[in-house]
Amino acid sequence: MTKNSVIDDLLDEITSANPDQPEFLQAIDEMAQSIGGWYGKQKDFRKSRVFQRLAEPDRVISFRVSWRDDKGVLQHNRGWRVQFSHILGPYKGGLRFAPSVTESVLKFLGYEQIFKNALTGLPMGGAKGGSNFDPKGKNPAEIERFCQSFMTELSRHIGPDIDVPAGDIGVGQREISLLYGHYLRLSNTWHGALTGKGCNFGGSAVRTEATGYGCVYFCCEMLSHNDMEIEGKRIAISGSGNVALHAAEKAIDMDATVLSVSDSDGVLEFKDGLTKKDLGKVKTLKGKGGHLSDLSIGQFHKGKTPWNLECDIAMPCATQNELDEDAAKTLVEAGVSAVCEGANMPLTAKASEIFRQKRILHAPGKAANAGGVAVSGLEQSQNAMRQSWSAEKVDQELRDIMKKIHSEIVSADTGKKQLSYVDGANLAAFKRVAHAFHSFGSF
Ligand SMILES: NC(=O)C1=CN([C@@H]2O[C@H](COP(=O)(O)OP(=O)(O)OC[C@H]3O[C@@H](n4cnc5c(N)ncnc54)[C@H](O)[C@@H]3O)[C@@H](O)[C@H]2O)C=CC1
Numbered sequence: 001m002t003k004n005s006v007i008d009d010l011l012d013e014i015t016s017a018n019p020d021q022p023e024f025l026q027a028i029d030e031m032a033q034s035i036g037g038w039y040g041k042q043k044d045f046r047k048s049r050v051f052q053r054l055a056e057p058d059r060v061i062s063f064r065v066s067w068r069d070d071k072g073v074l075q076h077n078r079g080w081r082v083q084f085s086h087i088l089g090p091y092k093g094g095l096r097f098a099p100s101v102t103e104s105v106l107k108f109l110g111y112e113q114i115f116k117n118a119l120t121g122l123p124m125g126g127a128k129g130g131s132n133f134d135p136k137g138k139n140p141a142e143i144e145r146f147c148q149s150f151m152t153e154l155s156r157h158i159g160p161d162i163d164v165p166a167g168d169i170g171v172g173q174r175e176i177s178l179l180y181g182h183y184l185r186l187s188n189t190w191h192g193a194l195t196g197k198g199c200n201f202g203g204s205a206v207r208t209e210a211t212g213y214g215c216v217y218f219c220c221e222m223l224s225h226n227d228m229e230i231e232g233k234r235i236a237i238s239g240s241g242n243v244a245l246h247a248a249e250k251a252i253d254m255d256a257t258v259l260s261v262s263d264s265d266g267v268l269e270f271k272d273g274l275t276k277k278d279l280g281k282v283k284t285l286k287g288k289g290g291h292l293s294d295l296s297i298g299q300f301h302k303g304k305t306p307w308n309l310e311c312d313i314a315m316p317c318a319t320q321n322e323l324d325e326d327a328a329k330t331l332v333e334a335g336v337s338a339v340c341e342g343a344n345m346p347l348t349a350k351a352s353e354i355f356r357q358k359r360i361l362h363a364p365g366k367a368a369n370a371g372g373v374a375v376s377g378l379e380q381s382q383n384a385m386r387q388s389w390s391a392e393k394v395d396q397e398l399r400d401i402m403k404k405i406h407s408e409i410v411s412a413d414t415g416k417k418q419l420s421y422v423d424g425a426n427l428a429a430f431k432r433v434a435h436a437f438h439s440f441g442s443f
Pocket residue numbers: 167168169170171172211238239240241242243244262263264265317318319320322342343344369370372373
């Protein structure tokens with residue numbers, strides 16, 4: 001079978017089984033393109049349809065979340081937990097609260113999570129969950145009532161050896177605290193059934209910072225492997241949430257010039273580089289749910305993205321498909337050297353293809369943003385051991401894990417002369433999961 005016929009064969013059945021799930025199919029397609037050459041030679045895996053079976057979640061739990069708003073009116077949203085695979089460990093992955101959440105979005109995130117978690121080398125399966133609830137514009141009491149109602153159902157499905165959720169878009173430490181508090185009341189058991197908890201009640205040092213810091217650590221590994229360094233590089237960052245602001249913080253520490261942060265209204269540009277002082281102002285504003293356009297620092301460009309800024313490194317840290325083909329072309333013309341994904345699947349398939357053709361270094365999210373879930377894995381270990389490690393120890397572990405992920409990717413035998421971080425990450429992770437899955441028989 002040629003590579004293309006293998007890929008067509010893999011995609012046909014999954015595509016027809018998942019109509020109207022474009023994000024999920026995009027993630028599946030990327031994996032099939034990366035591993036197709038190798039998979040075509042794996043007779044046993046093809047015969048037992050490992051790829052197709054792995055594309056079917058273990059289960060998708062969907063539920064009603066009823067909550068009362070401040071006017072006393074009963075509202076309801078839909079909640080989900082996609083428990084994709086627990087081959088390598090308990091289900092693990094974040095919860096997202098945003099109006100754009102659909103089953104397709106959570107399935108793509110859950111699928112990516114299986115392979116990201118495999119790359120960390122820690123015993124974690126893959127899952128994702130959340131709700132189409134929009135936290136924007138809700139007051140704290142409404143958020144609390146929503147979180148409690150959401151957990152009333154979710155608590156039946158989670159536990160330290162079953163499924164361990166964490167945060168994602170719209171779910172930060174405030175929401176994790178509310179969710180965990182309600183879980184404790186319902187279960188009457190203290191154990192680490194959630195990660196991202198406050199450090200004074202079982203959370204790990206550095207978990208809040210880990211995704212952004214890890215992304216910069218990975219970027220440094222990738223640059224140094226390719227005879228470059230981060231010092232002095234101009235970095236365009238999108239987003240202004242947990243991942244973006246901690247990536248910006250670490251990049252500034254490493255003497256890079258951070259040119260931007262953004263939100264859905266536009267981009268805030270810092271021509272001479274974001275300073276720690278101004279980063280503090282952005283953090284304070286975002287902590288209160290404000291808009292970047294309200295700040296009187298930098299230059300705000302309404303309705304724009306960071307992708308037309310002249311930069312050396314693009315670091316998309318906001319959301320899926322935020323960087324499209326035109327943006328990729330603009331970045332290439334402006335001389336970008338590397339793209340490092342803080343967000344999950346922030347590039348459209350066409351944008352990704354442009355960077356591949358132009359041989360731009362491109363670190364996919366499942367590698368570059370794995371630092372967050374890796375420190376979640378370390379939080380699970382600390383909870384199980386009833387220990388609390390120092391920030392220095394956790395940060396060192398995080399650096400070591402990002403380094404190890406990088407070296408696994410560059411040594412993955414993709415059969416191609418040109419090093420592709422996308423293919424390397426997909427192949428290294430898929431092999432680990434597929435070998436375990438296959439050995440379980442009719443699983
Ligand atoms: N929090 C974590 O530990 C991890 C998060 N991620 C991924 O990182 C990305 C960001 O997540 P967080 O920072 O945790 O979320 P967050 O909720 O803290 O921040 C999201 C930010 O993105 C901005 N945003 C949303 N849509 C946008 C758009 N279209 N254009 C520009 N900005 C937009 C929002 O204004 C907000 O500032 C997501 O893709 C998430 O899945 C990945 C690994 C771990």
